[in-house]
Amino acid sequence: MTQIAFLGLGAMGIRMAQHLIDAGHSLTVWNRTESRAEPLLEQGAQWADTPAEAAQGAELVIAMVRDDDASAAVWLDEQTGAFKGMSDNAIAIESSTLSVDWVKELAQQAQQRGKQLIEAPVSGSRPQAQNAELVYLVGGDAHLVNRAEPVLSLMGKKVNHTGEMGSGALAKLVTNTLMGIQVTTIAELIGMLKRQGQDPDAILEAVSTTPVWSKTAGIVRKSMVSEAYDPQFPVDLIEKDLGYCLQAADQVAPMTSAARTVFNEAQEQQLGEWNMTVVAKLYE
Structure with a gap:
């Protein structure tokens, strides 16, 4: 013990x-x-x-x-x-x-x-x-x-x-940044598919059979399509982590910055306590 x-x-x-x-x-x-x-x-x-x-x-x-x-x-x-x-x-x-x-x-x-x-x-x-x-x-x-x-x-x-010390933080920020960029990208694409009059779930089901699909994308897709936004990883936390990643990158990270801007918009719309996938609502 x-x-x-x-x-x-x-x-x-x-x-x-x-x-x-x-x-x-x-x-x-x-x-x-x-x-x-x-x-x-x-x-x-x-x-x-x-x-x-x-x-x-x-x-x-x-x-x-x-x-x-x-x-x-x-x-x-x-x-x-x-x-x-x-x-x-x-x-x-x-x-x-x-x-x-x-x-x-x-x-x-x-x-x-x-x-x-x-x-x-x-x-x-x-x-x-x-x-x-x-x-x-x-x-x-x-x-x-x-x-x-x-x-x-x-x-x-x-x-x-x-x-050494600091490498764990870097690994975690890289992990969460890859996740945050996927979340914001899939939200954007679902919005585009809806505007095209398509069923996003059907299209993404086809995309999921291709090599570009990830396990995270599958989880994100399910949350966004079903509009299940109970907090697992809140907007406020992923936004904070992307901010730390930008610090580490000395602000030279346009993709990270763009993703963080999406989460900032969700915060401005009082969605910060909801799951990060709630950013899909920004594209409705």
Whole structure:
């Protein structure tokens, strides 16, 4: 049994943490809203009032939060941050989707404090988190990755070591950018097919038999054709990730920029909390 702290119980985090309880590990949790933790607390998880308190005595400290600012607060706050409570032998695991610059800065901050850190963002959304089918894109020291892998494997089906700190963030941003561009392109094409008086589902069914089709395209097509927009990966999050990718590209990424503009328009139309595929509505 491993003593684990889990910080951030949003739609992804609470599903990931559940697998750690199911595996019999000792789990301490923290979230900005304590009520989110109730299902885990009922199963024996311990509550901590701050990330620092959660990290005390933990062998692994895992964070799954929204963005760079939330990550900074969780790890670095002088009074409540997890680094303050962690032992030097513990491993900090940052699983949030963050900018490359921030991941590198966080690594420097960890080193200055004598803390061990790896990044482990995940590919997959709520269904994959629910079914322990996430794909990990892990950057950092190989020895630390090997130590953490047995626990990461409880929450995902594949753990990829991508290289040094920052490489995991790059892999995750590349993944999400490829996805975001496909989403906006398929939305645009469905709109075009409707204006041509065609059945988009029939046309896309034919296209799906060609080599250009992807698994993501199939999922996106199903969501858009059936107008099923319950949030799996909200517009607000994919827009944030495309922004981080543009930072990494030093703004020299016209396709990424164009896709982000589509998600920006969805936000302006108050669609930010819906699934990213809701951008199909922009072309109706």
